[in-house]
Amino acid sequence: MIFLKRTKKFVVGLISGAALFTGVSAMTLHDVKPVSAATTSSSAINLTAKAALAIDADTGQVIYEKNADAVLPIASMTKLISIDVILDQIKSGKLTWDQKVTVDDDSYKISQDTSLSNVPLSKTKKYTVKELYDASLIYSANGAIMALAHQVSGSQKDFVTLMRAKVKSWGINDAKIDNVSGLTNSDISDADRYPGSSAADENELTAKDMGLIAKNLLKKYPEVLKTTSIKRQAFDKGTSDETLMENWNWMLPGLAKAYTELPVDGLKTGTSDKAGECFTGTVKKDGHRIITVVLGSSHKSETDVSRFTDTQKIMSYVFDSFDVKTIKAGTTFKNADSLPVFHGKELTTKVALKSDQKVWLKKGETVKSVVSATVAKNTSLVKKTGLEAPIKANSDIGTLKLTGKDNALTYVDGSKALSVTGTNEKTIEKANIFVIMWRAIANFFKNLF
Incomplete structure (x- = not known):
């Protein structure tokens, strides 16, 4: 020493x-x-x-x-x-x-x-x-x-x-x-x-x-x-x-x-x-x-x-x-705001941020101008091509990965994105049997021709 x-x-x-x-x-x-x-x-x-x-x-x-x-x-x-x-x-x-x-x-x-x-x-x-x-x-x-x-x-x-x-x-x-x-x-x-x-x-x-x-x-x-x-x-x-x-x-x-x-x-x-x-x-x-x-x-x-x-x-x-910006629960992101649903009353469901998230951004920047997202389905809820209905409101239906312009969101563990839970704010209802049958028939003829 x-x-x-x-x-x-x-x-x-x-x-x-x-x-x-x-x-x-x-x-x-x-x-x-x-x-x-x-x-x-x-x-x-x-x-x-x-x-x-x-x-x-x-x-x-x-x-x-x-x-x-x-x-x-x-x-x-x-x-x-x-x-x-x-x-x-x-x-x-x-x-x-x-x-x-x-x-x-x-x-x-x-x-x-x-x-x-x-x-x-x-x-x-x-x-x-x-x-x-x-x-x-x-x-x-x-x-x-x-x-x-x-x-x-x-x-x-x-x-x-x-x-x-x-x-x-x-x-x-x-x-x-x-x-x-x-x-x-x-x-x-x-x-x-x-x-x-x-x-x-x-x-x-x-x-x-x-x-x-x-x-x-x-x-x-x-x-x-x-x-x-x-x-x-x-x-x-x-x-x-x-x-x-x-x-x-x-x-x-x-x-x-x-x-x-x-x-x-x-x-x-x-x-x-x-x-x-x-x-x-x-x-x-x-x-x-x-x-x-x-x-x-x-x-x-x-x-x-x-x-x-x-x-x-x-x-x-x-x-x-820098300023600390809070991205509020319920926020949706362009190009990452929905997921497909299998046998749902609706064919897609809205995906929103489940909980508040904080990010440090340069002064003068906004979340909208800097932060973008991608979304991936919760595989445990998936059947075939989409989330299997019915699903209760506020379930963990997917993962949103938030990234920042010019690497604004990087993390000390080496992550290049903030991974957060995406949720459905409303219940995802299952379609009735007649709707399911009609969709099957329509898809059959669509694929036939």
């Missing part, structure tokens, strides 16, 4: 103090001049980051991207994956928040390294799962997350196997995960590295991968924000080892790189020689939450806060240049 974390604590104090006198923490959304172009392309914003991303936290719609498919080191942002696995264990009852954890030898050794982010763990004490969880997220404590991993799996290697399976279950196939903390492999023992990895290896993912990981974490465990938004907290309070944990996310309200119009409440920073400065951030503004990722932001000195400046530029760009 480039920087001593002990020195960083001093720098945090300096920058935070400067913020109080210079008004940095009161900067607004418009302190970085918004770009005039409204596009998801990388040319829209001047960033130091090698790769960057902004997505809607609920839908995963990509709003901005720069080299978002490039596989790069992620450093301690790795802990978001580790924490997801830990929360799975708690949800399943295999861990409890107040469960006591004994520190293993390797986790203890790492925790004593003051050149890394750590809280000093003791071999003679036990710590609760909650204490170690908080230290991992607030202070990026490497020994703490390793101790949790050992508690779950008995070894770092076996916990990494869980992490690899986790990201694979989300459709992430380009992940390179070799340890639980995000440290460079050279910082940990050979036994704690995943078999086959080298001392120079680091965990690597794409910006889109990190966006998807954060999206899934927030969807499943939104309570994680209660911890990631904590600015400072004491670890092992009231003991000789008490450590004040200052959150490395300086964009939290009241900290050095906070912006009054961007109430950031998460998620995780990461720093290493190879990775540079990284940050997965999230903010909820005007009722809409977005997730941002920067990988490889400038890392020239202790006071370089480029990852936060880059993040602020992306967040400002999104909220300044």
Whole structure:
């Protein structure tokens, strides 16, 4: 790692103090001049980051991207994956928040390294799962997350196997995960590295991968924000080892790189020689939450806060240049507004959007001018050439695929369209026997001649 974390604590104090006198923490959304172009392309914003991303936290719609498919080191942002696995264990009852954890030898050794982010763990004490969880997220404590991993799996290697399976279950196939903390492999023992990895290896993912990981974490465990938004907290309070944990996310309200119009409440920073400065951030503004990722932001000195400046530029760009449009339930789309019916009173049925859907569009654009759709039948309801009547109103009769002009609707999971349920607002009635017979006779003669 480039920087001593002990020195960083001093720098945090300096920058935070400067913020109080210079008004940095009161900067607004418009302190970085918004770009005039409204596009998801990388040319829209001047960033130091090698790769960057902004997505809607609920839908995963990509709003901005720069080299978002490039596989790069992620450093301690790795802990978001580790924490997801830990929360799975708690949800399943295999861990409890107040469960006591004994520190293993390797986790203890790492925790004593003051050149890394750590809280000093003791071999003679036990710590609760909650204490170690908080230290991992607030202070990026490497020994703490390793101790949790050992508690779950008995070894770092076996916990990494869980992490690899986790990201694979989300459709992430380009992940390179070799340890639980995000440290460079050279910082940990050979036994704690995943078999086959080298001392120079680091965990690597794409910006889109990190966006998807954060999206899934927030969807499943939104309570994680209660911890990631904590600015400072004491670890092992009231003991000789008490450590004040200052959150490395300086964009939290009241900290050095906070912006009054961007109430950031998460998620995780990461720093290493190879990775540079990284940050997965999230903010909820005007009722809409977005997730941002920067990988490889400038890392020239202790006071370089480029990852936060880059993040602020992306967040400002999104909220300044885009509007959230709601496509209401009941909306129909040209060329995708009907499906054929087999033996129905009517030969076709209207297809409409079953539920409200939100999309981010450039300011000034409308759903009608940007969004188009195709429709496919629900095959479980099909007989021969169409939907088999009768069918109750508001049934799931098909799938509408919404696409955007100039790839306006792309998603962090790789989808190039928003797939949503199409429904029939009225009952599809079956034709009586006489109508069915008449149609059969008419078709017979039609085909005959």
